[in-house]
Amino acid sequence: MTVSWSGSRDGSSIAEKNRRMSTQVRLLGFIAFLYAFVATGDSTAQVPLLLWSNDRLPPLASPAAGHITSREQLKEFLSSAFGSGSHTVLLFLQDKLSKDDFTVFGGVYGNKQDGAFQNLEAALQSSSSSVVLPALEWSGISAIPALLQEKLGASPVLTDADTLSHLSLNTTGSNLLLINLPYCTGLHVSCKEVLHNNDRIIGEVLGIMKAKNVPYTAIYTGLEPSRVISELSMPSQPVGRSLLATAADAVKPPIVFSLLGSPCIMLWVQNLTVSFTVGSSWIDLSADTPSLTGSHCDNSSALLVLNYPSIVLSFAMSQRFYPVSARNWFTLDSVQLQFNGSTASYLGSRGIYAPAEYSFHCQSVTTFRDALLILNNTNEATAQWRLNFIDFQIQGFKLVNGTNFSYASDCAGFFTAGIWMGLLTSLLMLLILLYGLHMIMQLNTMDRFDDPKGPSISVPQTE
Known part of the structure; x- marks a missing residue:
């Protein structure tokens, strides 16, 4: 009985060990599967990068099929290309771009004669040297501009073909010229038309640089992929909490208007949205690159005109000397919005002013709630039009250079609602x-x- 009981105990112990070992093997296999799953999902976000120059670039071996160029490899190449001397870099930064755009709409990777990238192909073929990276590891919308700014030691200047034709470049130092290009949104125009128009802009800019006889290096890439092809549905971004410092928003360069090579008007806005009927969706114009045709500036007035495909925004500013403060002040006199042949005028009559040597900044400039812009005309067609500027900063006079604003005069007063509540409570x-x-x-x-x-106090009682 004892032997039989002992043998049964040993057998159950061996079975228990085998069961535990099998469970551990399955667990390790599941962990390995998850690791491969996540790793595959993280490697799908890529953007192409095309680089060409009318000067000699350092050699770069052609990447193998399926190879994804890492950020570190690109950083090493840019270090060897821009390591010494002064350079002028044209960064054509499209909102979205993927290798599929070339294969579908013709161009560098296709053989179509009517492709949307004819000027780009001609520039690559006629350049002294060129580098094509079909798959560059995408690590954020600000990675490429920040990397170029670090290597060149120059801040990006937002420009277009019209502004570049009047801009005098200082070739003794490095220049980083940023040309933003839109991407198709599925509204009104097709992707091929948008890309063909972008290719036309590239051709105009390159023609201006050739006419100026300035050596340059051009880069064409995207802020983010237009198509992320993934066989797995797991998101590439980690799920869970993250520090706010690791998710900082990209800082866009300001819009700069220059006259005779000298910058005189600068505008920066995080979101520039318009609406033409109450309750309708907002149209964000900040993602597009406007033309600055019609803008002008002098010592007493400045006009910044932003020309979009169907919308025109105008900012009129003036400066005057005020004897009471014994200094010059500039004011944003009016903002005009033109759409479909109609014009709405808004007066900046509620505190949009600053010293002439300062810039003006306000977190929110609207026409409908706590409005700083007041509708001037009474046209019924424009009565429902609304403007909403988020994180708005403008300067129209006494710009020191074309890359930085002067000290900002903020629209928020010192005694805010929170300060008043604290003072009253105290x-x-x-x-x-x-x-x-x-x-x-x-x-x-x-x-x-x-x-x-002592004697107690006696209280006589009366009956």
């Missing part, structure tokens, strides 16, 4: 304290006490 608590001290100081001691050793 005053109320102080009044309560003073009232309590006053009550304590009014207390008086008794002028007669009962002595236990």
Whole structure:
């Protein structure tokens, strides 16, 4: 009986060990599967990068099929290309771009004669040297501009063909010229038409640089992929909490208008949205690159005109000397919005001003709630039009250079609602304290006490 019981115990122990070992093997296999799953999902976000120059570039071996160029490899190549001397870099930064755009709409990777990238192909073929990276690891919308800014030591200047034709470039130092290009949104025009128009802009800019006889290096890439092809549905971004510092928004370069090579008007806005009927969806114009045709500036007035495909925004500013403060001040006099042949005019009559050597900044500039812009005309067709500028900053006079604003005069007053609430609460608590001290100081001691050793106080009783 003892032997039989002992043998049964050993057998169950061996079975338990085998079961545990099998569970561990399955667990390790599941972990390995998850690791491969996540790794495959993380490697799908890529953007192509095309680089060409009318000067000699360092050699770069052609990547193998399926190879994804890492950020570190690109950083090493840019270090060897821009390591010494001054360089002028044209960065054509499209909102979205993927290798599929070339294969579908013709161009570098296709053989179509009517492709949307004819000027780009001609520039690559006629350049002294060129580098094509079909798959560059995408690590954020600000990765390429930030990397070029670090290597060149120059801040990006937002420009277009019209502004570049009047801009005088200082070739003794490095220049980083940023040309933003839109991408198709599925509204009104097709992707091929948008890409063909972008290719036309590239051709105009390259023609201007050739006419100026300035050596340059051009880069064409995207802010983010237009198509992320993934065989798995797991998102590439980690799920869960993350520090706010690791998810900082990209900083866009300001819009700069220059006259005779000298910058005179600068505008920066995070979101520039318009709406033409109450309750309709907002149209964000900040993602597009406007033409600055019609803008002008002098010592007393400045006009910045933003020309979009169907919308025109105009900012009129002026400066005057005020004897009371003994200094010059500039004001944003009006903002005009033109759409479909109609014009709405808004007056900046509620505090849009600053010293002439400062810039003006406001977190929110609207025409409908706590409005800083007041509708001037009474046209019924434009009565429902609305403007909404988020994180708005503008300067029209006394610009020191074309890359930085002067000290900003903010629209927020010192005594905000929170400060007033704190002051009133503190005053109320102080009044309560003073009232309590006053009550304590009014207390008086008794002028007669009962002595236990002496005769007691007798109170006669009457019947």
